[in-house]
Amino acid sequence: MSTKPSDISGDTSQPDVGNTIGSVKAEEIIFISRQPGASNLYDIFSLKEETGDQEPTFRLFQSSDAGIPQPLLDEFLIEGLPDYLKSSPSRRIHAVVSTGSGTGLALNFYNEVVRRLLPGREAYPSDPTINSVEISKPNPHDLVVTQSAHSVREFAREISRADEDAVQHTVVLLSGDGGVIEMLNGQVSVEGHDSEERLPLIVILPLGTGNALFHSLHKSAGATSRFPAPSSLVQGLRTLFNGRAAALPSFKVEFSPGSRIITYKSPDSSSDSVEEVEGHADAVSHLYGAIVASYGFHSQLVWESDTPEYRKHGSKRFGMVAQQLLKESHAYNAIVELSGKDGSNVQKLDRDRHAYILATMVSNLEKTFTISPASKPLDRKLRLVHFGAVSGEKTMEIMTQAYNDGKHIGMKWTTEDGKEEGVGYDDTSVVKITTLEEDARWRKVCIDGTIVELPQGGSITIRTEDRPRFRVVVDKSLVR
Structure with a gap:
């Protein structure tokens, strides 16, 4: 049994057999999750990116299927959210949208894709507006939309204050390389952290121009995969939901x-x-x-x-x-x-x-x-x-x-x-x-x-x- 991806319209492409689930190409798949209570029924989340003379558009799709080949499951199946995306009294999840990065696509990508994937997506309007650097806090993830070149640095300063030491932070950063340096330079101090595990954790979704750090960190990603290489944004979303935490060299x-x-x-x-x-x-x-x-x-x-x-x-x-x-x-x-x-x-x-x-x-x-x-x-x-x-x-x-x-x-x-x-x-x-x-x-x-x-x-x-x-x-x- 399978269903067509929801919200798909006009998709008549015929991908290579073995690299698809229905009409979803393997390189478009973000992750596959098992439906609760069903041992062989799965939800497939995928991203289609359309480019041309107009501004790029992003469309997130969800479909269901029971006949997924084992190689696709081995590659894309996740068993629930990673710990760093689980909000709790000791863990806060933030989405930071850098509106000035690259050609200004970060807010659109957040609204059309990230907002719908992160826990608590129903709590957000389709077009959030924030008049200053402030954080809206509908559980379980916070949203920061930058209003100036200093917004990310001010945010980093906020989450690194001494009174936050008991709380761990995951920051989903929709930005280019500039957002990373703003985080690094906004941090008040690392002296209060007794271990690397308590340092703030950044997840990069590459929405800048060069995205040097993202591409360097993902240079070997998929090197042994049998499937076609994904776009940078699909790769970023895959890492978001199925990555591993490591110390960032600086x-x-x-x-x-x-x-x-x-x-x-x-x-x-x-x-x-x-x-x-x-x-x-x-x-x-x-x-x-x-x-x-x-x-x-x-x-x-x-x-x-x-x-x-x-x-x-x-x-x-x-x-x-x-x-x-x-x-x-x-x-x-x-x-x-x-x-x-x-x-x-x-x-x-x-x-x-x-x-x-x-x-x-x-x-x-x-x-x-x-x-x-x-x-x-x-x-x-x-x-x-x-x-x-x-x-x-x-x-x-x-x-x-x-x-x-x-x-x-x-x-x-x-x-x-x-x-x-x-x-x-x-x-x-x-x-x-x-x-x-x-x-x-x-x-x-x-x-x-x-x-x-x-x-x-x-x-x-x-x-x-x-x-x-x-x-x-x-x-x-x-x-x-």
């Missing part, structure tokens, strides 16, 4: 005095010039990150593509800005030093002109852009990718090879004066970058998407953290 970045966070604000007129949209935040002494700290081409690209006008183009904005930066091919004047955690074994790169300096704890900056092929999910290692001043054509060649499964690592070439150069790739615990640039335009560094302007002669020091600040839910294959 690093701390310290800035020299005079450094300040730089943000763009919406222009008051039709002009999108930097002068009209640039805004300056307070001085910053340090930030925490989990993905990347960069100086040079990468940080410049993130900064100059982050205007409100460019953000409307989603990930395409990077290519648009990259073309201009490649024409300029600026050589960044800086001193780069690597060392051990205790400051020992200091090594200085043998150049002071650079095109690319990027320290990372992840493998991918985008789903298909492998910046650090040796990085493995949760391996807690910091790696530095770097190369000297080259032409725009050579930079493009190197970046293209990064899209070729990280083949840029190991590239060599000979300069006009006969010197051999190449892409450097180093394991390290500490990286210090001191800028010697006079023009403020070339003194921007990027920490997980946050842009910091250094003073002339200023520096950043990146070091891995020994103690995690959060836990993160990952694919079940990573934690046994």
Whole structure:
């Protein structure tokens, strides 16, 4: 016995036999659950994503079937909710919707999909509106809809206060990488937690532009599966309901005095010039990150593509800005030093002109852009990718090879004066970058998407953290 997925209309596709349940494709399945009191009757939850010229749409479906092949059950059957999604006096569940992430699809995805899947879904209206940073609390999960760039950080501060130590938190984060860094930097302290198990737990649903952390954590997900690969959002939902908790590796970045966070604000007129949209935040002494700290081409690209006008183009904005930066091919004047955690074994790169300096704890900056092929999910290692001043054509060649499964690592070439150069790739615990640039335009560094302007002669020091600040839910294959 089977039923058609509820709310399906106009689905006439004919998927491959063996990879479907009725009209539901295996790559669309979020999970399968056993119906209460029925040993062989199952509910199948699936997601259909429709894209085209219009804004993407998301449609959640539920169907029932008694004849599900065993391989599909082995892959997708869950026996109830995981403990981290069970609300109780000692466990609070939060859905945090970052309305500014990516192209602004997070709230729609929450309303159409996540709201209907999380416990307590009947308690929510179809279009929640919140006038400020506040939490609505119909048991058993809370909802936070961001209203400013600081909303996630303020939320993180709230749940990490000392009087909440007795309560564990699961945060379903509908966001891009920026939401993760806001959580890291909003946390008041980790000192009050007596074990990793009591740290707040983040579940990432990838609704940003690059989603570097999500794609890196899920790089090996489904590697042994016989079924077609799902979309990133289906994979995120699968991890939400059938994942495992693990410590999130992170690093701390310290800035020299005079450094300040730089943000763009919406222009008051039709002009999108930097002068009209640039805004300056307070001085910053340090930030925490989990993905990347960069100086040079990468940080410049993130900064100059982050205007409100460019953000409307989603990930395409990077290519648009990259073309201009490649024409300029600026050589960044800086001193780069690597060392051990205790400051020992200091090594200085043998150049002071650079095109690319990027320290990372992840493998991918985008789903298909492998910046650090040796990085493995949760391996807690910091790696530095770097190369000297080259032409725009050579930079493009190197970046293209990064899209070729990280083949840029190991590239060599000979300069006009006969010197051999190449892409450097180093394991390290500490990286210090001191800028010697006079023009403020070339003194921007990027920490997980946050842009910091250094003073002339200023520096950043990146070091891995020994103690995690959060836990993160990952694919079940990573934690046994």
